[in-house]
Amino acid sequence: MGELRLMKGNEAIAEGFIRAGVDAYYGYPITPQSEVMEYLMAEKPEERTGMVVLQAESELAAINMVYGAACTGKKIVTSSSSPGISLMQESFSYIAGSEVPAVVLNVVRGGPGLGDIQPAQSDYFQSTKGGGHGDYRQIVLAPSSVQEMYDFVNLAFDLAFKYRIMVLILSDGAIGQMMEKVMLDEQKPRLTNQEIKDRFDSWALTGRTPGREHNIITSLDLDQENLERHNFHLQKKYKEIEENEVILEEVSLEDAEYVFMAYGTSARICHKALQIARKEGIKVGLLRPITLWPFPEKKVKELASKVKGFLSVEMSAGQMIEDIRLAVEGKTKVAHFGRYGGVIHSPEEVVAALKSKIIGG
Amino acid sequence: MAKVRGAIVVDVERCKGCELCIGSCPTDVLRMAVDVNGKGYHYAYMENPEACTGCVNCATVCPDTVITVYRIKVVD
Amino acid sequence: MAEIKLEDIIKPENLVFQKTKLFTDKPLSYCPGCGHGVVHRLILEAIEELGIESETIGVAPVGCSVLAYEFMNIDIAQAPHGRAPALATGIKRVYPEKFVFTYQGDGDLAAIGTAETIHACNRGENISIFFINNGIYGMTGGQMAPTTLPGMASSTSPYGRDVASMGHPLKMTELVANLPGTRFVARHAVHTPALVRKAKKAILKAFENQKENKGLSFIEIVSNCNSGWKMTPVKSNQWLTENMLEYYKLGTLKDE
Ligand SMILES: Cc1ncc(C[n+]2csc(CCOP(=O)(O)OP(=O)(O)O)c2C)c(N)n1
Ligand code: SF4
Ligand code: SF4
Numbered sequence: 001m002g003e004l005r006l007m008k009g010n011e012a013i014a015e016g017f018i019r020a021g022v023d024a025y026y027g028y029p030i031t032p033q034s035e036v037m038e039y040l041m042a043e044k045p046e047e048r049t050g051m052v053v054l055q056a057e058s059e060l061a062a063i064n065m066v067y068g069a070a071c072t073g074k075k076i077v078t079s080s081s082s083p084g085i086s087l088m089q090e091s092f093s094y095i096a097g098s099e100v101p102a103v104v105l106n107v108v109r110g111g112p113g114l115g116d117i118q119p120a121q122s123d124y125f126q127s128t129k130g131g132g133h134g135d136y137r138q139i140v141l142a143p144s145s146v147q148e149m150y151d152f153v154n155l156a157f158d159l160a161f162k163y164r165i166m167v168l169i170l171s172d173g174a175i176g177q178m179m180e181k182v183m184l185d186e187q188k189p190r191l192t193n194q195e196i197k198d199r200f201d202s203w204a205l206t207g208r209t210p211g212r213e214h215n216i217i218t219s220l221d222l223d224q225e226n227l228e229r230h231n232f233h234l235q236k237k238y239k240e241i242e243e244n245e246v247i248l249e250e251v252s253l254e255d256a257e258y259v260f261m262a263y264g265t266s267a268r269i270c271h272k273a274l275q276i277a278r279k280e281g282i283k284v285g286l287l288r289p290i291t292l293w294p295f296p297e298k299k300v301k302e303l304a305s306k307v308k309g310f311l312s313v314e315m316s317a318g319q320m321i322e323d324i325r326l327a328v329e330g331k332t333k334v335a336h337f338g339r340y341g342g343v344i345h346s347p348e349e350v351v352a353a354l355k356s357k358i359i360g361g
Numbered sequence: 362m363a364k365v366r367g368a369i370v371v372d373v374e375r376c377k378g379c380e381l382c383i384g385s386c387p388t389d390v391l392r393m394a395v396d397v398n399g400k401g402y403h404y405a406y407m408e409n410p411e412a413c414t415g416c417v418n419c420a421t422v423c424p425d426t427v428i429t430v431y432r433i434k435v436v437d
Numbered sequence: 438m439a440e441i442k443l444e445d446i447i448k449p450e451n452l453v454f455q456k457t458k459l460f461t462d463k464p465l466s467y468c469p470g471c472g473h474g475v476v477h478r479l480i481l482e483a484i485e486e487l488g489i490e491s492e493t494i495g496v497a498p499v500g501c502s503v504l505a506y507e508f509m510n511i512d513i514a515q516a517p518h519g520r521a522p523a524l525a526t527g528i529k530r531v532y533p534e535k536f537v538f539t540y541q542g543d544g545d546l547a548a549i550g551t552a553e554t555i556h557a558c559n560r561g562e563n564i565s566i567f568f569i570n571n572g573i574y575g576m577t578g579g580q581m582a583p584t585t586l587p588g589m590a591s592s593t594s595p596y597g598r599d600v601a602s603m604g605h606p607l608k609m610t611e612l613v614a615n616l617p618g619t620r621f622v623a624r625h626a627v628h629t630p631a632l633v634r635k636a637k638k639a640i641l642k643a644f645e646n647q648k649e650n651k652g653l654s655f656i657e658i659v660s661n662c663n664s665g666w667k668m669t670p671v672k673s674n675q676w677l678t679e680n681m682l683e684y685y686k687l688g689t690l691k692d693e
């Protein structure tokens with residue numbers, strides 16, 4: 001039986017962690033996402049499900065606690081905001097190299113540097129291109145409502161375990177802080193240690209089961225030929241994800257002559273902008289990528305030969321636009337619009353930008 | 362009087378010739394071979410096997426655990 | 438007395454010491470005479486004697502012993518440089534009944550990983566930390582470590598460590614002994630048979646403390662780095678006794 005509640009995005013995702021049967025959350029406070037750990041601590045999940053919640057001494061420690069625990073086949077999560085996520089990048093690369101499943105939430109704020117604590121979307125490059133070192137990828141999910149903050153927890157863990165990969169939930173300060181109704185589903189039980197052994201004993205550190213080889217979790221291979229082979233394997237996995245796991249939302253694209261492309265908070269604004277524009281007779285649709293990586297390249301390509309232009313609406317100086325341009329391959333007009341540094345654009349500004357940069361531009 | 366006699370076996374190919382076992386032996390049993398193993402290291406061997414008491418000192422300090430020790434009680 | 442032949446002694450029933458089965462078949466990658474090998478063995482022997490090999494999860498560092506996972510036949514993770522205590526914390530919290538240990542060099546534990554070390558100790562994580570202090574960065578070719586002695590030369594302190602500009606050697610063991618979270622803190626060495634036996638006892642105790650939920654055990658092993666120190670193994674153990682042990686005094690600092 002579901003349960004309807006009015007919650008902040010940060011609280012909804014925290015509740016989602018508990019109900020998804022997560023084994024541990026390790027984190028460090030930073031605005032605008034501190035409510036995640038605050039909510040968890042107040043909820044006493046160790047009593048509700050046996051879930052561990054621990055405040056670490058830094059994001060470096062938090063992500064490495066995540067890394068260690070994730071090596072054991074347990075469901076592990078952390079959350080932070082932009083500067084904290086920057087600090088975690090070395091370990092993201094290790095997680096990718098050693099192929100362990102983990103989920104990380106980034107409630108993005110304005111940058112660069114310490115920036116501000118207002119919502120932003122300026123971590124797209126870092127999230128989708130890899131802020132750490134080496135040839136690696138992580139799946140990036142972009143919720144645009146409090147309900148999706150909650151729902152994407154299960155989605156993220158399903159993908160993380162299916163591919164033994166890190167899944168980043170890329171939210172922003174607006175979605176983290178806003179209150180909306182959210183439908184909560186039933187508590188999923190945490191896996192028992194025996195269930196974990198039954199499922200993941202081929203790779204997880206569960207203690208060397210008599211009769212099997214010892215399991216090693218490492219990203220090191222000093223033999224360059226071996227490391228190249230490992231990279232081939234990773235690239236193959238990434239290709240498979242690109243082919244199978246793209247998730248997107250389409251709004252009024254059937255007859256669209258123009259496309260807003262936006263995710264998260266910007267997508268919400270574009271919904272509104274779309275209504276305004278449509279009232280004025282402008283045939284615009286919205287393509288909302290839910291997975292930022294894998295990027296909905298095929299869909300963009302398909303639209304590129306039909307429409308008169310894309311407006312990439314982002315709360316950044318223009319980051320996703322680079323992926324749109326790559327997919328469009330010059331077939332149609334592509335422009336960026338967005339306020340940034342923590343400023344959120346209005347629907348009217350978006351419509352005006354569509355007119356000036358695409359229709360009249 | 363009961364006495365003990367010991368003997369060691371060196372895994373010659375894994376010995377790295379560090380010589381740490383030599384100084385650890387209280388009865389001066391060990392020496393480094395003039396020969397080298399496949400890796401080019403001189404290896405330890407028992408020069409005075411009769412003096413070995415099987416005290417395990419050499420195996421205890423050997424960083425590569427290449428020494429195995431045996432011991433028996435001997436009755437005069 | 439009848440002459441006793443070696444073949445009479447070298448028989449399975451007369452075996453008094455052999456390599457622990459918890460070593461894998463891979464030869465150790467360490468330089469000749471390097472103390473890392475002895476400490477690996479003591480840890481594995483302790484695990485074998487306690488019969489906990491299927492209940493133990495190790496964490497290897499970045500440093501020469503990064504490859505510890507190749508040699509230790511137990512489930513084991515390799516941590517980013519300095520973060521082993523965080524990985525161990527993460528693991529132990531979700532598997533409180535397992536035995537979890539870190540194996541770290543002095544650069545790993547006392548420089549880049551200082552914060553993780555201190556906070557794991559301060560939280561009193563029920564884990565064992567084995568800290569190999571050889572006064573230098575071995576893996577990267579002999580640079581100065583936080584533990585390098587005053588006046589000691591390294592590739593980044595070629596004229597000797599000048600404490601006025603390069604700081605003082607850090608006594609991590611004394612530091613963590615002061616934290617209420619630590620239970621058992623000791624400094625050992627492994628270059629003589631007697632010292633090896635003592636170190637082994639401390640390592641055993643560190644694991645037993647986990648079993649009894651006693652909290653964090655921190656065992657420093659003052660060791661050598663023949664390559665980094667540019668000495669023969671025999672010389673370096675002599676140097677260790679004369680210099681390192683003067684600064685890093687052996688003994689139990691805390692046992693509650
Ligand atoms: C983030 C990061 N910084 C630097 C290095 C390079 N590095 C590898 S090992 C090492 C020092 C290790 O020294 P120590 O911990 O004393 O161990 P030892 O090799 O002496 O056993 C350094 C600086 C690295 N791998 N990662
Ligand atoms: S066992 Fe003892 S007596 Fe025999 S060689 Fe080794 S150190 Fe010497
Ligand atoms: S201590 Fe071991 S490795 Fe070193 S010389 Fe003796 S047998 Fe060989």
Ligand code: SF4
Nearest residue numbers: 468471501575662663
């Ligand atoms: S460089 Fe030093 S610490 Fe590393 S294996 Fe060689 S002797 Fe040991």
